[in-house]
Amino acid sequence: MNVLLTGANGFLGRNIAAALAAAGHQVTPLSRNFGTDFSRMLAPTHWLPHLEGMDAVINSVGIIGESGSQRFEPLHTLAPAALFRACAQAGVRRVLQISALGADETAFSAYHLSKRAADDLLRSLNLDWFVLRPSLIYGRGGKSAGLFMRLAALPLIPVISDGQQALQPVHISDVVATVMHSLASPEARQTLDIVGTETVTFAEWLQWMRQVQGLPPAPVIRIPFPLAMALARVGRHFTPMLQPENLRMLQTGYRADVRPLAQFLGRLPLAVAPHLFFSDILPSGSAS
Numbered sequence: 001m002n003v004l005l006t007g008a009n010g011f012l013g014r015n016i017a018a019a020l021a022a023a024g025h026q027v028t029p030l031s032r033n034f035g036t037d038f039s040r041m042l043a044p045t046h047w048l049p050h051l052e053g054m055d056a057v058i059n060s061v062g063i064i065g066e067s068g069s070q071r072f073e074p075l076h077t078l079a080p081a082a083l084f085r086a087c088a089q090a091g092v093r094r095v096l097q098i099s100a101l102g103a104d105e106t107a108f109s110a111y112h113l114s115k116r117a118a119d120d121l122l123r124s125l126n127l128d129w130f131v132l133r134p135s136l137i138y139g140r141g142g143k144s145a146g147l148f149m150r151l152a153a154l155p156l157i158p159v160i161s162d163g164q165q166a167l168q169p170v171h172i173s174d175v176v177a178t179v180m181h182s183l184a185s186p187e188a189r190q191t192l193d194i195v196g197t198e199t200v201t202f203a204e205w206l207q208w209m210r211q212v213q214g215l216p217p218a219p220v221i222r223i224p225f226p227l228a229m230a231l232a233r234v235g236r237h238f239t240p241m242l243q244p245e246n247l248r249m250l251q252t253g254y255r256a257d258v259r260p261l262a263q264f265l266g267r268l269p270l271a272v273a274p275h276l277f278f279s280d281i282l283p284s285g286s287a288s
């Protein structure tokens with residue numbers, strides 16, 4: 001297949017690109033790095049030239065926090081909506097949208113709401129669509145996993161409130177496997193939560209990350225939620241990941257039933273194991 005892959009140089013996108021290439025598909029990558037900024041792709045006409053000769057589109061562009069010209073509405077909603085409408089016009093029927101766990105009727109954050117708006121638009125179109133909603137993705141080279149690794153390596157592990165927030169991390173290879181399956185599946189028009197088999201607390205997850213770095217367990221320091229929010233208001237100027245709203249999402253915790261994914265894949269996703277923190281699907285040395 002000829003596949004237009006947006007976000008192709010991201011953590012997820014570059015692993016999807018590798019899997020597509022390994023399966024013999026032709027990948028056309030797209031992102032700012034490849035010369036196209038979503039902020040300027042807000043009408044279907046902007047997308048039509050990119051869709052010539054395409055059999056499928058995978059949208060894997062996303063930001064975790066706003067900064068400068070990087071805003072949720074154009075990147076998560078308007079540009080994808082224009083892309084999906086262009087797919088309907090051009091007859092590119094197979095469209096995969098990478099959304100996020102929590103982009104559902106419970107969504108409250110600009111991150112989730114902006115993704116859900118694009119998901120809803122895609123679901124309304126007469127296309128062979130998939131809306132894929134991963135939980136926290138871990139594996140070699142992930143940005144949020146990298147931040148958690150650094151937090152976990154501190155002599156005192158900082159957790160928010162009691163650190164009991166629920167996470168259901170999923171390995172990058174399972175997300176890529178779901179994408180590949182969605183590309184070929186005759187049963188399109190599905191919204192799938194991509195979650196791991198285990199629910200862990202934030203505190204447990206950081207201890208795991210400490211252990212895989214060869215460090216002994218460390219005491220936990222509890223940061224009251226209001227103080228964490230105040231720190232995030234300062235921290236967001238250094239990294240968009242530290243937006244106060246991201247702390248609210250972490251505090252909410254997200255989990256989902258793994259059975260629909262297991263049924264779709266014909267197997268359970270991988271159980272968390274130490275070696276998986278440093279692995280992806282790319283050939284060794286090719287991840288950035």
Ligand SMILES: NC(=O)c1ccc[n+]([C@@H]2O[C@H](COP(=O)([O-])OP(=O)(O)OC[C@H]3O[C@@H](n4cnc5c(N)ncnc54)[C@H](OP(=O)(O)O)[C@@H]3O)[C@@H](O)[C@H]2O)c1
Nearest residue numbers: 007008009010011012031032033037038061062100136137
């Ligand atoms: N990682 C996770 O734990 C996780 C969990 C749930 C959902 N997701 C979703 O999965 C998708 C991929 O995440 P990721 O972890 O791979 O993120 P990532 O590593 O930050 O990659 C983001 C991608 O988006 C592209 N991008 C950013 N701004 C752009 C713009 N203005 N125009 C065009 N492209 C732009 C980036 O390329 P350039 O910088 O070259 O533009 C990059 O290819 C996102 O939608 C994310 O919300 C991720």
